[in-house]
Amino acid sequence: MIETERLILRNWREGDADLFHLHTNTPAVMRWLGGVKSREALREVSERLARWQAERGFTLWVVERKEDGAFLGFCGLKIADDPHGSIKGEYEVGWRFREDSWGQGYAREAATSSLDHAFDRLGAERVYAITFNQNEASWGLMRRLGMRRREDLDYDDPRFPDLNPTIIYEIEKKDWRR
Numbered sequence: 001m002i003e004t005e006r007l008i009l010r011n012w013r014e015g016d017a018d019l020f021h022l023h024t025n026t027p028a029v030m031r032w033l034g035g036v037k038s039r040e041a042l043r044e045v046s047e048r049l050a051r052w053q054a055e056r057g058f059t060l061w062v063v064e065r066k067e068d069g070a071f072l073g074f075c076g077l078k079i080a081d082d083p084h085g086s087i088k089g090e091y092e093v094g095w096r097f098r099e100d101s102w103g104q105g106y107a108r109e110a111a112t113s114s115l116d117h118a119f120d121r122l123g124a125e126r127v128y129a130i131t132f133n134q135n136e137a138s139w140g141l142m143r144r145l146g147m148r149r150r151e152d153l154d155y156d157d158p159r160f161p162d163l164n165p166t167i168i169y170e171i172e173k174k175d176w177r178r
Contacts, residue, residue: 002061002117004109009061009076012050016062017043019071023098029073032135033096034159052078058122060094063110065101073097075110077118080128086153087168091118091127095141107141115145119173126172128153132163142169146176 002009021042030036037045053059061076075095080087093114095107118124129147131138139149147169156164 002113003066004113006066007072007106007110007113008064008066009110009113010064011053011059012046012062016071017046020046020062020074023071024073024096026099028099029096032132032138032163049074058117060096061114063095063097063106065106071098072101072106075107076114077122077127080130082130082157082166084155084157085130085166086155087128087130091122091124093118093127093129102137108144111141111145115171115176119176124173126170129169130166131169132160133165133167134163139167139169145171147171 001011021039024030025036025039025042027036049059053061056079058077060074060078063072063075064070065072073096075097076093078092078094080090080092082088093111095111097107115127118127128150129138129142131142133139148171150168150170153168153170154165155168157166160166
């Protein structure tokens with residue numbers, strides 16, 4: 001578990017898949033993720049994230065607001081696993097937050113503590129993040145985190161032909177918190 005000033009990043013547990021579906025499976029949240037998914041598809045995602053925690057000791061953790069315990073979404077770390085991607089096998093930071101929590105700094109707060117974890121606890125030398133060029137909010141956060149664009153690593157993901165290319169941002173340990 002990771003605590004920040006306003007948030008708790010924790011492992012997945014029973015009932016989280018339903019909250020995940022309820023709060024993040026909306027047209028606005030899923031706009032850059034292939035659209036709204038079935039309940040079963042999101043259950044598989046939450047089960048995979050719980051498995052990563054058990055196997056690797058990190059995942060895209062559930063993010064709760066300390067004030068009221070509200071499920072806000074997820075944020076954390078994974079090993080990039082897109083078979084078409086240019087960063088396969090590298091640490092990747094990611095997030096997905098419910099729409100009514102946008103613009104309040106939660107994603108930045110959670111992503112900052114996730115990057116701290118990657119560099120301080122996991123010994124990562126660099127961490128990547130991916131999005132699409134059209135998703136300005138996402139790459140805007142990447143920039144605010146100090147990440148830099150790596151156009152040389154951009155790639156086309158066949159799952160998202162209308163959104164390509166997938167764009168890559170990177171931050172190295174030496175540049176984190178300088």
